[in-house]
Amino acid sequence: MVSKLLQYHIISCKYYDNEKELKIIENLCNGFVDKTILEVGCGIGRLSSLITQKGGIYTGLDSNKEFITYCKKKYKGLKFIKSSSDKLPFENEQFDVLLYPWVLPDVKNILPTLREGYRVLKKSGIVICVDGTFIGEYGILIKEFFKKTRMHREFYFKILRDSLISVFRNIQSFDLVKVPYVFPNLKLAAKEIIMELKYLEKLKLTKADEERIKEKLEKFKLDDKVVINETVAFHKCVKL
Numbered sequence: 001m002v003s004k005l006l007q008y009h010i011i012s013c014k015y016y017d018n019e020k021e022l023k024i025i026e027n028l029c030n031g032f033v034d035k036t037i038l039e040v041g042c043g044i045g046r047l048s049s050l051i052t053q054k055g056g057i058y059t060g061l062d063s064n065k066e067f068i069t070y071c072k073k074k075y076k077g078l079k080f081i082k083s084s085s086d087k088l089p090f091e092n093e094q095f096d097v098l099l100y101p102w103v104l105p106d107v108k109n110i111l112p113t114l115r116e117g118y119r120v121l122k123k124s125g126i127v128i129c130v131d132g133t134f135i136g137e138y139g140i141l142i143k144e145f146f147k148k149t150r151m152h153r154e155f156y157f158k159i160l161r162d163s164l165i166s167v168f169r170n171i172q173s174f175d176l177v178k179v180p181y182v183f184p185n186l187k188l189a190a191k192e193i194i195m196e197l198k199y200l201e202k203l204k205l206t207k208a209d210e211e212r213i214k215e216k217l218e219k220f221k222l223d224d225k226v227v228i229n230e231t232v233a234f235h236k237c238v239k240l
Ligand SMILES: C[S@@+](CC[C@H](N)C(=O)[O-])C[C@H]1O[C@@H](n2cnc3c(N)ncnc32)[C@H](O)[C@@H]1O
Pocket: 039, 040, 041, 042, 043, 044, 045, 046, 047, 061, 062, 063, 064, 067, 083, 084, 085, 086, 100, 101, 102, 103, 106, 107, 108
């Protein structure tokens, strides 16, 4: 039996434009070929095989044992390690690239995590943080539900930027890019969003909340499909 959280992750990355997001990351890294790449908080390995196909030498790390077991089974031959972002089981200066995709809002204290990242990154190595925002269509759609609990997300970006500057002493670039979710129909779109709020954000949704989500989705219908843009933030730093 797999957990609801794992089920949610498997479903959500089916509908998201993973390739578009990864192309942006690849460009920010000036390519992946022959680079050692550590993804901290690799989840179910959504980006792992794509990075490998583009020539990267990939390692995925996550604190969730079930996710790491899933990754090892699904992506045989790739390297996955169960550990916490603030205790990386690597020597100093091992990696050319450090990726934190959709991870840092879940990390309780960002600074120890970034200091560990700094330690294992080679000199001139690149760090990329990828995060959802509340300014695009998808973010606006779910924002009202977040307000019930995770208020820290309201000031997450300030904490992130302050922490990056404190550890890396630079932010080389900041980009906001629209990346679409394309759902086959309204029912599956609603299912994915409700799963995200219940199992990832651990919110208690009422039946009325669920109905409101379905109503809100009507305006994103495009023929049979439902297309919603997520506005994604990309921060890039370099180890000086
Ligand atoms: C939203 S998922 C993103 C997964 C993946 N990076 C992606 O983009 O598909 C966040 C992941 O971060 C992991 N995570 C959260 N806190 C962590 C920590 N302190 N150390 C390692 N992994 C962590 C979670 O277990 C989860 O798999």
